[in-house]
Amino acid sequence: MAPAFPRLVLGLLVLSLCCEACKKVIFHVPSELEADMLVGRVDLKECLQSAEFISSSDGRFKVLEDGSVYTTSALSLSAEKKTFTILLKDIQEQVQKKIQVDLVKEEKKTPNKRHARDTVLKRTKRRWGPIPSVMIENSLGPFPLQIQQVQSDTAQNYTIYYSASGPGIDQDPKGLFYIERETGNIFATRAVDREQYPSFQIICFATTPDGYSPEVPLVHTIRIEDDNDNAPYFTQDHFEFCVPENSRPDLSGTKNRCIVFTGVFVGKVTAEDRDEPYTLHTTLKYRIVSQTPPITPAFSLHGDTGVISVLLPQLDRELVPSYTLLVEVRDMAGQPFGLCTTGTVVIKIEDTNDNAPSFKQLQYETRVEENRVNVEILRVSVVDLDEPGSPGSGAVYEIIRGNDDQAFEITTDKNTNEGILCVVKGLDYETAKQRILVIGVNNEAPYLLAPHSQQLSQSTSSVTVHVLDVDEGPVFKPCLLRLDVKECEDIGTAIGRYVAEDPENGNSEGIRYRIPPGQCNWINIDEKSGEVRTVRVLDRDIGEMRRGQCNVTVLAIDRNGKTGTGTIQVCIVPGNKNFPRITQTDYIMCRDRKPICLTAQDGDEAPYSAPFVYRITDRRLASMWKLTPHDDNSWYLSPKSDTPYGIYEIPVTVIDNGGKRGENIVRVNLCDCVTPTECDGRARQLSGGNVTLGLWAILAMILGSLLLLLILITICGCCGAGAMHRQVTDDCANHNLIISNTEAPGEEVMDQNIIPLQNTCDQGGYGVKTGEQQTFEMVKGRGHTLESVKGGGHQTLGSVKEGGGQTVMDTCRYSYSEWHNFTHPRLGEKVHLCRQDEEQKHSEDYLLSYNYEGKGSLAGSVGCCSDQHEEEALDFLDQLEPKFRTLAETCIKR
Known part of the structure; x- marks a missing residue:
């Protein structure tokens, strides 16, 4: 059967070049044909749609691409009929067709004698523009x-x-x-x-x-x-290709009614010819002349394209690692009279992992002393027919059974491909005197089975390991002991016990313990009992203790002098050793009474630091000041509404998360100022000294204000409308009223909506807006009374009579204390009631919000609730600029 296969393939290759005959063409021509004479035109596309090569079987005729047939030299037709063939070829489709051309000689007619002269004199051909000349090279x-x-x-x-x-x-x-x-x-x-x-x-x-x-x-x-004077030549001196072993050939289908054979692509040889392109002189054919080794042909060469494919179904690298082919290229479409050249092709067979490794021995035996670690105990080797050094031959060893405790490890020596068996955990003779392992081997690359081969099985081998008994030293259990010590414990605190055992008998008698020098001096160990105690106060804030951990090596020595080692890991556990302290304790609070943010710090770590809890320990001050939480570290300190101005030293206790308390004194200067710089470290009061008003003083001031109000009402009732008008001096007006007409003195302002405040002469003016639009003021040109008026259930101090009442003379001397003690509680009550209103209907009348517009002026606020109470607060009006001074003069009564 083997010899028949190449013959079948050769037959298929011949069939791939099969030709078809197209319709025959007949041309009638004279018996004498000149060179470069047009014979006729053939429709080539009717025969083959796309012809890459067009040639003539008779060199005396040439065929152009448009199908025109010319003579290449002068000739005469001796016979009645001349036949030649036009060859058409499509290389890509591997199709060749032919057209038969018959030249039939025309019968020569004798002209009539009476027209002979005309025939002789008639010019039949113009020779000044002949067709191109042809010269054979x-x-x-x-x-x-x-x-x-x-x-x-x-x-x-x-x-x-x-x-x-x-x-x-x-x-x-x-x-x-x-x-x-x-x-x-x-x-x-x-x-x-x-x-x-x-x-x-x-x-x-x-x-x-x-x-x-x-x-x-x-x-x-x-x-x-063109003359075929150049032989074709290969583009390379020799070609080299590679193909994997066990590559399978493929026989598939038909194309253009010709059977086409295609196998695994190996490579392509190329040749060139210097003769005229698209002629038979450059129509090349390839073939394999010989193969080395001369066994069954393994490759095929496509005659037209030069493509080399796999022909042999079983390429085995282990049998033949490479093939050498002698190939030939010939022009004239491979005809025997064509010129030819030979070349060399070397095809290497690449290795695939089609051979499994196998152990040289099925059983191994070795021995090792107990407690030996990281020691090589055995080398095993395998046989693999694949290419050495390739992934197909690289061995990968594994322990299949007997290594549940992971005491053994096997690796591969890349130089020798041997397996190295090592002990990575100490073996115990008392536990097991021998161990039996089963090891297996694979390759680095996956298996690729050869055709018609069976599934490969993994090769295994058994290894018996004998454990040798050795006199061992004491063994600590565990080998690493962690002991936690709270921060700042007393010296000599017992923190644990660390003992070792004799592995032979399992007891600790006669074993002595000690700590070698050169380690952190944090602990010591009792020589006989193994009890561990501290020798220093362990504080994480001290230099070498900042890491909070130290490993101490401990030696255990038995009666025979054998030594075992263990490690104690001492870890300092953070404790609650620090008190929380407020970072800033001195503050100045102005009249806006903006809350102070108190912030505390604690040197301890969680969970002995934040969140903090703040408490005011003094009951009296706790009734005047309040603390509200802000975040874990900070709380707000703010005065209550009735807290008077003064300097307060408030004891504040800060409690950390571990319950440790820190006592702090917060000094607050509650000052009647706009900016803290005005206080200059002192409480700003009417008297200029440091005054702290108590509850009884505030009540006395309120009662005095009520008594003064009663006296004023009585005077107003007695005097009636005949009382003298209060005289407002020019000096007083100069301080408050500014002339608005710079062209001429304006008329006296009588509008009741523009009114100077009553007590602006000495104490400064205050306007308090209530829900009933009643104010404490002086109305120019009208009667003035100082009385208690009910306004919606709230007491207000003001001037209420429009006319007819007798005015009362006063001295324009209402003290700040009288004004403040009367208005402040009532204003607070109004504000409180506005806040209680669920729908906030009246809050807009009392609570007004202002955006920040920069640093305030010396005049302070001009809102309805201005709290300016110093006599010098309007001194800035004495130094007015020219334009504003003119405006003030218009309001002065002349």
Whole structure:
């Protein structure tokens, strides 16, 4: 069966070049044919839609791409019929077709005698513009060789001389052609190489002896017809390709009614030919001449494309690692008379992992002392037929059974491909005197089974490990002991016990303990009992203790001097050793009574630091001041509404999350100021001294104000409307009223909506807006009374009579205390009631919000609730600029 397969493949390759005959073409031609004469035109596309190569079986005829058939030389038809074939070929589709052309000789008719003269005198052909000339390259002569004749029709009437110029005549290569002056015959003087000069274009001239040119200069082309004088050659000296072993060939389908064989692509050889393209001279064919080693052919070579494919279904690298092919390329479509060249192709077979590794031995035996760690105990080796050093032969070992405690480990030596078995955990003779392991081996690359092969099985081997008994030293259990110590514990505090055992008998008798020098001096250990105590106060804030951890190596020594080691890890646990303290304790609070943000810090770590709790420990001050939370570290300190101005030293206790209390004194200067810089470290009061008003003082001030109000009401009732008007001096007006007309003195302002405040002469003016629009003020030109008036259930102090009442003289001397003690509680009550209103209907009348507009002026606030109470607060009006001074003068009573 084996020899029949190549014959089948060869037959398929022959079928791939099958040809079809198209419709025959017949041309009627004269018996004598001149060179470059048009014979006829063939419809090539009717036979083959896309023809890459067009050639003629008879070299005396040439076929152009449009199907035109020309003669290449003069010939005469001796027989009645001449037949040749046009070959059409499509390389990509691998299709070749042919068209048979029959030339039938025309019958020559004898002309009528009476028309003979006319026939002789009639000019039948114009020779001044002939078709391009053709000269065969490498022509053997004889030389000079006539290749064409040009003639002018005007030679019948004139004496015509012919001349020519251009390449090959008077340009390089000079002297190759010349033209006879009288006849117009063009001659070649020597042979021409088409590969060097494929064609020439010369210019022919026809002139009379006197220089007249009856003809336009003729551009004449001399084409050099190709001769198959160049053998094809390969583009490389030798070709090298690779193909994986066990690559499978493939036989599939038909194409253009021809069976096509395609296998696994290996590579492609390419050749070139210097002869004329698209002719038989450059139509190349490839074939394999021989194969080394000379066994069953393993590869096929496509004759037209040069593609090499796999032919043998089983390429085994382990049997034949490479093949050498001697290939041939021949022109003339591979015909025996064509020129040929041979080349070399080397095809290497790449390795695939089609061979499994196997152990050289199925059983191994070794021994190791107990407690030995990281020691090599055995080397195992395998056999693998795949290419050495490739992933297909690289061994990967594994322990399949017997290593549940992960005491063994096996790795691969990359240099020798051996398996190295090591002990990574100490073995105990008392526990097991021998261990049996089962090891397996695989390859780095996955398996690729060869055709018709069975599934590979993993190779395994058993290893018996004998454990040797050794006199061992004491062993700590556990080998690492963690002991936590609270921060700042007393020296000598017992924190634990660390003992070792003799592995032979499992007891701790006769074992002594000690700590080698050179370690952190935090603890010591009792030599006999193994009890561990502190030798220092452990504080995480001290230099080497900041890490909070130290590892101490402990030695255990038995009666025979054998030593075992263990490690104690001492960890300092953070404790609550620090008191929380307020970072800033001195503050100045102005009249806006903006809350103070108290912030505390604690040097401890969580959970002995934040969140903090703040408390005021003094009951009396706790009734005047309040604390509200802000965040975990900060609380707000703010005075209550009735807290008077003064300097307060408030004891504040801060409690951390661990319950540790820190006592702090917060000193607050509650000052009647706009900015803290006005206080200059002192409480700002009416008397200028540090005054703290108590509850009884405030009550006394309120009772005095009520008594004064009662007296004023009594005076108003007695005097009636005849009382004297209070005189407002120019000096007083200068302080408050500004002339608004700069062109002339304005009229006296009588509008009740523009009223100077009553007590602006000495104490400064205050306007208090209540829900009933009643104010404490002085109305110019009207009666004035100082009485208690009910306004919606609230007491207000003001002037209420429009007229008819007798005015009362006063001294314009209402003290700040009287004014403040009367208005402040009532204003607070109004504000309180506004806040109680669920719908906030009246809050807009009392609570007004203002955006920040920069630093305030010396005049302070001018709102309805201004709390300016110093006599000097309006001193700025004494230094008015010129424009404002003019405005003030208009309001002064002259």
